[in-house]
Amino acid sequence: MIRSCLKASRTFISHCPVALSHDAVSQPVLVRRGLSMGLWPFSASPRDFSLPNASWNAEMRQVYDHYTALCEVKTEDSEETGPWHKLPSYNRSLKHAAGGVYLSKLIQSKARLFTRNKKEYGAAFEYVIFMNKQEKRCVCAFQAGHLLEGPPGHVHGGAIATMIDTVTGTLAGYLVGPVMTANLNINYRSPIPLGGVVLIHSALDRLEGKKIFVNCRVTSTDESKLHTEATALFISVNMGHLFGM
Numbered sequence: 208m209i210r211s212c213l214k215a216s217r218t219f220i221s222h223c224p225v226a227l228s229h230d231a232v233s234q235p236v237l238v239r240r241g242l243s244m245g246l247w248p249f250s251a252s253p254r255d256f257s258l259p260n261a262s263w264n265a266e267m268r269q270v271y272d273h274y275t276a277l278c279e280v281k282t283e284d285s286e287e288t289g290p291w292h293k294l295p296s297y298n299r300s301l302k303h304a305a306g307g308v309y310l311s312k313l314i315q316s317k318a319r320l321f322t323r324n325k326k327e328y329g330a331a332f333e334y335v336i337f338m339n340k341q342e343k344r345c346v347c348a349f350q351a352g353h354l355l356e357g358p359p360g361h362v363h364g365g366a367i368a369t370m371i372d373t374v375t376g377t378l379a380g381y382l383v384g385p386v387m388t389a390n391l392n393i394n395y396r397s398p399i400p401l402g403g404v405v406l407i408h409s410a411l412d413r414l415e416g417k418k419i420f421v422n423c424r425v426t427s428t429d430e431s432k433l434h435t436e437a438t439a440l441f442i443s444v445n446m447g448h449l450f451g452m
């Protein structure tokens with residue numbers, strides 16, 4: 208049963224024009240094909256977990272507004288797209304692969320993306336990623352909730368690593384398609400207060416065949432304080448490898 212569901216999902220994903228690439232995360236496939244989204248078993252409106260909610264503090268909202276403004280360049284005559292764009296964020300990997308199309312009626316699974324598995328707003332990972340394709344870099348605003356405590360009043364190192372893996376992996380996946388983390392090196396420079404907001408900056412260092420080298424810095428929102436530095440290596444993989452086949 209599981210095997211046939213995975214097969215069905217592979218078939219679906221392989222028919223997505225740009226599965227796991229940047230177009231796929233910005234627009235549902237069926238919308239792009241001009242089809243009605245009422246088609247069973249798909250659904251049009253998965254929850255985007257990276258939109259502002261009541262748990263976001265003023266600093267988080269400020270960063271969101273700042274980068275959102277950079278996504279839209281309005282002139283008198285037209286509304287152009289700026290160099291940045293906000294990525295949607297879903298609670299299941301397959302929704303990302305399918306550009307937001309909800310596949311759960313096709314694939315029954317309790318699996319949830321680690322960073323998006325809490326329904327309670329603000330309890331764990333609150334974050335939004337803005338991508339700059341021209342400059343091959345992205346910025347994430349991350350507000351750490353009370354469930355992520357490590358040292359008293361501060362964020363757990365594993366939670367920070369999770370966010371670094373997520374942000375650098377999102378950048379690598381956006382630039383080249385499906386990837387897996389091969390190596391992550393992290394230097395923790397100063398603790399991150401629980402409930403605080405930080406920026407996670409990530410940029411492409413270089414591409415070498417299947418290898419994607421990415422760097423990362425976690426800073427205060429005014430960038431005056433360095434919390435964490437990291438480098439990551441991702442390897443391009445095919446869909447079969449992603450599904451463990």
Ligand SMILES: CCCCCCCCCC(=O)SCCNC(=O)CCNC(=O)[C@H](O)C(C)(C)COP(=O)(O)OP(=O)(O)OC[C@H]1O[C@@H](n2cnc3c(N)ncnc32)[C@H](O)[C@@H]1OP(=O)(O)O
Binds near residue numbers: 304388418442
């Ligand atoms: C959906 C929402 C988006 C959220 C983003 C989240 C991102 C999160 C991503 C993850 O956390 S993935 C989960 C953690 N990672 C894994 O479980 C990966 C487990 N390891 C593997 O599956 C494979 O080892 C791997 C895909 C990384 C590489 O296997 P391959 O067989 O494809 O690689 P191959 O052996 O062909 O090596 C290719 C090149 O990479 C190099 N390489 C591979 N692993 C390396 C390593 N660990 N360190 C350094 N170099 C490495 C290898 O030497 C070689 O270099 P050369 O081309 O120069 O010869």
